[in-house]
Amino acid sequence: MTVMAKYAVFCLQTLICVLAFTLVCALEGSDPQEVTARPGEDVTLPCRAPSGYSITQLEWSRTDLKAEDGYVFFYRNKRPQENYQHPSFQGRVKLRDPEMKGGDVSVTLTNISLKDSGTYECQILISSPERIDIRQLTDLTVNSSDGKILEGTNGAGGKPNGEKPGVYPGLVIGLSVFGALLLVVIVVSLVVYCKGVTWQKSCRHPVGEAAHKPH
Incomplete structure (x- = not known):
């Protein structure tokens, strides 16, 4: 050469x-995606990886919960790992698209309550010639049944199904x-x-x- x-x-x-x-x-x-919903509804927490890459590991966590207490959702070895989940999220979280087509790693949180309000972090580990670690945030605001906003949340709006309209700016x-x-x-x-x-x-x-x- x-x-x-x-x-x-x-x-x-x-x-x-x-x-x-x-x-x-x-x-x-x-900036974090902003999602809002009412108690008892199902809500989608959006997150997307670059398409065409093999996802090694996917971690959904909540910033106010300790890592040692468990994740909101944990995916590794091509399947969800429920034994790593926080007890309050077990049986309530699943991938919106189990095949993660187009890099869609959004999760659906079912039967939400006021306690589910908070900031959620999506962390994606990608297999490539170089290790790529991507992180995205979503702010979830759960309104009380009478329309009042839970104290301490920002009251951000969104679609009726909980997902903020528009595209992923990042x-x-x-x-x-x-x-x-x-x-x-x-x-x-x-x-x-x-x-x-x-x-x-x-x-x-x-x-x-x-x-x-x-x-």
């Missing part, structure tokens, strides 16, 4: 790492940046490759001329 080829590979590897890091930062840097930003940087990778790789070919030709050409010069 020539020096220019090695340099091209190094540039490509570096830019791929930058792509992954930028995507993760964009996803983590987004994911949109991340994918947009990912696309832009991918274009940079392609352009830089082509430029480096073309320069390498030109450099090799220029190095070989004088040798060829010298060999055919009359003595």
